[in-house]
Amino acid sequence: MAAQQRFRPCLSTSQALLEVLNDADSNDEDLYNGNEPEDEELDLELDLDQLSVPRILRDYHNDSDDEPGPSNVRPRSRSRSRSTSRGDSPVIGVDIKDSDNYEPPTARRRINNSRSRSSSTSREQSSHADNQVDLATQRGRGTGRGRGRANNVNRPSVDPLVSRWEECGPNPPNEVNFTGHPDIKVNTEGFSPADYFELFVDDDLLNHLVTQTNLYADQYKANNPELPQFSRVHEWTNIDKNEIKRFLALVLLTGIVKMPSISHYWKKSILYKYPIANLVMPRNRFQLILKFIHFNDNSQMAERNDPTYDRLYKIRPIVDHLFERFQSVYELRKDVCVDESLLLWKGRLIFCQYIPNKRSRFGIKLYLCCESDGELAGSGGYCYRFKIYTGKEDRAQEMRNVIPEDAQALSISEQTVVFMTLPLINKGYTVYMDNWYSSVRLYLYLLGKNTLACGTVRQARGIPPQIVQAQPSENSSTVSLLGDNVINATKYMSTKIVYMLSTSHGNEELAVPNRRRDGNIRRPKVSAEYNKNMGGVDKTDQLLQPYDCAKKSLKWTKKLFFHLCQMSLCNSFLLAKKEGYDKPLLNFIESVILSWLFDGHAPPQPDQTDDEVRCTERHFPAPIPPTENKAKPTRICVVCSKRGIKRKEVRNHCPDCPSKPALCYPDCYRDYHTRMIFWM
Numbered sequence: 001m002a003a004q005q006r007f008r009p010c011l012s013t014s015q016a017l018l019e020v021l022n023d024a025d026s027n028d029e030d031l032y033n034g035n036e037p038e039d040e041e042l043d044l045e046l047d048l049d050q051l052s053v054p055r056i057l058r059d060y061h062n063d064s065d066d067e068p069g070p071s072n073v074r075p076r077s078r079s080r081s082r083s084t085s086r087g088d089s090p091v092i093g094v095d096i097k098d099s100d101n102y103e104p105p106t107a108r109r110r111i112n113n114s115r116s117r118s119s120s121t122s123r124e125q126s127s128h129a130d131n132q133v134d135l136a137t138q139r140g141r142g143t144g145r146g147r148g149r150a151n152n153v154n155r156p157s158v159d160p161l162v163s164r165w166e167e168c169g170p171n172p173p174n175e176v177n178f179t180g181h182p183d184i185k186v187n188t189e190g191f192s193p194a195d196y197f198e199l200f201v202d203d204d205l206l207n208h209l210v211t212q213t214n215l216y217a218d219q220y221k222a223n224n225p226e227l228p229q230f231s232r233v234h235e236w237t238n239i240d241k242n243e244i245k246r247f248l249a250l251v252l253l254t255g256i257v258k259m260p261s262i263s264h265y266w267k268k269s270i271l272y273k274y275p276i277a278n279l280v281m282p283r284n285r286f287q288l289i290l291k292f293i294h295f296n297d298n299s300q301m302a303e304r305n306d307p308t309y310d311r312l313y314k315i316r317p318i319v320d321h322l323f324e325r326f327q328s329v330y331e332l333r334k335d336v337c338v339d340e341s342l343l344l345w346k347g348r349l350i351f352c353q354y355i356p357n358k359r360s361r362f363g364i365k366l367y368l369c370c371e372s373d374g375e376l377a378g379s380g381g382y383c384y385r386f387k388i389y390t391g392k393e394d395r396a397q398e399m400r401n402v403i404p405e406d407a408q409a410l411s412i413s414e415q416t417v418v419f420m421t422l423p424l425i426n427k428g429y430t431v432y433m434d435n436w437y438s439s440v441r442l443y444l445y446l447l448g449k450n451t452l453a454c455g456t457v458r459q460a461r462g463i464p465p466q467i468v469q470a471q472p473s474e475n476s477s478t479v480s481l482l483g484d485n486v487i488n489a490t491k492y493m494s495t496k497i498v499y500m501l502s503t504s505h506g507n508e509e510l511a512v513p514n515r516r517r518d519g520n521i522r523r524p525k526v527s528a529e530y531n532k533n534m535g536g537v538d539k540t541d542q543l544l545q546p547y548d549c550a551k552k553s554l555k556w557t558k559k560l561f562f563h564l565c566q567m568s569l570c571n572s573f574l575l576a577k578k579e580g581y582d583k584p585l586l587n588f589i590e591s592v593i594l595s596w597l598f599d600g601h602a603p604p605q606p607d608q609t610d611d612e613v614r615c616t617e618r619h620f621p622a623p624i625p626p627t628e629n630k631a632k633p634t635r636i637c638v639v640c641s642k643r644g645i646k647r648k649e650v651r652n653h654c655p656d657c658p659s660k661p662a663l664c665y666p667d668c669y670r671d672y673h674t675r676m677i678f679w680m
Contacts (some may be wrong), residue, residue, distance in 0.1 A: 255549030
C-alpha cells in the first residue's frame with residue numbers, strides 16, 4: 001500500500017502523456033501529407049526522461065512483445081498487484097482499479113474489437129489502431145519508443161495538385177516563348193586567352209587578394225612575437241599585383257606538371273629539374289605566399305553563436321565576386337541543367353558531405369546551374385550560378401531570403417532549383433534535373449513561371465499508381481500519362497524501371513542503338529533529350545579533372561579558392577570557343593600561364609646544371625682562385641661529401657662546370673666527369 005500511495009500522485013501526469021501519444025498517432029497521416037522530400041523522414045519522439053513520469057511507466061512505454069530486452073524487465077517489489085483481465089504483466093505499485101482511465105501505451109495496440117463497435121468514434125479509433133499494428137508488422141520492428149521511424153507506405157503517391165491522368169499523345173503538352181538573349185555581354189574583339197580569364201579574375205579580385213594577404217601576414221607576426229630566430233616569416237615582404245599573378249600562374253602550372261610535393265619544383269636533381277619555377281620566384285617565397293594568402297579580415301568575423309555568423313566568411317568576397325561575374329559576362333542558351341558537384345575534402349569540416357556515387361565521395365558540395373549542349377554537341381558546360389552547401393542550419397545561407405514568396409512552401413531540394421534558376425525564370429528556359437530535385441509540385445510551379453522542366457523522378461514524388469501498375473504494349477517500350485494536359489509522366493524499362501516527368505515532351509519514341517546486342521531498341525524521346533542535356537555539370541568536372549591544381553591542404557578555404565579559379569578558367573575557355581578558339585583546354589591554360597608569368601615577353605633561358613654538362617663536355621681542373629682573406633683557399637670535395645667521407649678540404653675545382661665544384665684530383669675529378677651516379 002505504501003508503494004501504491006507513492007505512485008498515486010503521478011497518475012495525472014501519465015494520463016496527460018497518454019493523451020499526447022494518442023494525438024501523435026492520430027496525426028501520422030497529416031505528417032506524411034507534408035511537403036518534405038522523399039528522403040527526408042519525419043520523426044516524432046518524446047523525451048520521457050525530461051517529463052515527470054514514473055520509471056515504471058517509462059518501462060511500459062519501452063515494452064515490446066517482438067524484441068525482449070532490458071525494456072521488458074519489471075522492477076522487483078515485495079508486494080505484487082493482481083493481474084489484469086487482458087493477461088498483461090501487472091504494474092507494480094499502481095492500483096489500476098482506482099484509475100479507470102489509465103491504459104499502458106502497449107495496450108493501445110491491443111484494442112478489443114467488440115468494445116470498439118459501441119460508437120462511431122471508438123470505431124474510427126480502432127481502425128486507426130489496426131492500421132498502426134499493420135504498419136509495425138511491415139517494418140518488422142516493435143512499437144515502443146525508439147523502435148525506428150515510420151515507413152513511407154502510408155505516404156500518398158498521387159500528388160493532389162494533379163486531378164486527372166489520361167493517355168498522352170506524341171506532341172509536347174506545353175509551348176512557351178523563349179525571350180532570353182544568349183550571347184557574351186562584353187566586347188571580346190581581339191581577346192587573348194589571358195584576357196578571357198581576366199573577365200572573371202580581374203584587377204579588383206587581385207587587389208583584394210594583395211590587401212588581405214598583406215594584412216594577414218602583419219596580423220600573424222603581431223600575434224606571434226616570439227618566432228624562432230631562423231623562421232622564414234622574418235623574410236616576409238609585402239606582395240603586389242604582379243607577384244600574386246605569378247604565384248597563381250605557378251599554382252595553375254602545378255595542375256599540368258605533377259610533382260610529389262611543392263618543393264620538388266625547385267629541385268636541381270636531373271630527375272626533377274624544372275627550371276621555370278626558379279626563374280619566376282624562389283621556393284621559400286612561393287611557400288610564404290602560400291602560407292599567408294588570405295581572402296577576408298579575421299578580426300571582423302562574427303562569433304559562432306552570433307545570428308549573422310557566416311560559415312563561408314573567410315572566403316565570402318571571392319564567392320560573391322565570381323558569383324556575380326559568371327552571370328554578368330554571359331547569358332545561357334535555352335536548355336540548362338541543375339546538378340551538384342563534389343570537391344574532395346576529408347579534413348574536419350562541419351558541412352563536409354558524403355555522396356557515395358561521386359568520385360570523391362567526401363567533400364564540399366556545390367550546386368551548379370550550367371548550360372546544356374542542346375542542339376550543338378560539346379558546346380555546353382558554362383557555369384552560370386553556383387551555391388556552396390554549408391548545412392541546413394546555416395542561417396546566413398538561407399535561400400528563403402532570396403527566392404519568391406510563392407516558393408516558400410516548397411521543399412529544400414525544390415527551393416534549390418528555384419534559387420539556381422532565379423534569373424532565368426519567366427524567360428522560357430527548359431531546366432533539366434535528376435530525381436533528387438524533381439517533383440510534380442516543382443514542375444507545375446516552374447510551368448506557372450513560364451519555365452519548362454524535365455528529369456527523372458522518384459516514385460513517391462507524384463507518379464500516379466496507374467502508371468506504376470501498367471505494362472507497355474507490344475509495339476511500345478514506354479507507358480506515358482498526361483496529367484491535367486500539362487505534365488507528362490513516363491515509365492520505361494532500361495537496366496531498371498525509370499520514371500520521368502516533363503512539361504516539354506510528349507510520349508514520342510526513338511530508335512537508339514542497343515549496346516548489348518545488334519540492332520536498335522525503342523526508347524522515349526524524353527529519355528534521349530534528358531541524356532543529351534543533363535551533362536553540363538559533368539562536363540565541367542571532366543574538363544577540370546586532368547588539370548586539377550587544388551592541392552591537399554590543411555585549410556579548406558585555400559583548396560576551395562583554387563577550385564573556383566579553375567572554374568573561372570573553364571568558363572573563360574568555353575567563352576573563347578564560342579568566339580572561334582579551336583585549340584584544346586591544355587593549350588588555353590598554357591597561354592594564360594605564360595602571359596601571367598612573363599607578361600607576354602619571351603621567357604628567359606634557364607642556366608645549365610652540372611648534370612647536363614659534366615659528362616658530355618671536356619673540362620680541366622684548376623686551383624681555386626685566391627680571395628681577399630685567403631691566398632690559398634680550400635673547399636670541401638663534392639664527391640667525398642656525397643659519399644659520406646668526413647670533411648675533406650681540397651685546393652682544386654672545375655672552373656667549367658656551372659657550380660664550379662671543388663674536387664679531389666685525380667680520382668674524384670675523374671668519377672665526377674665520367675659517371676652520372678658518381679657517389680656509388
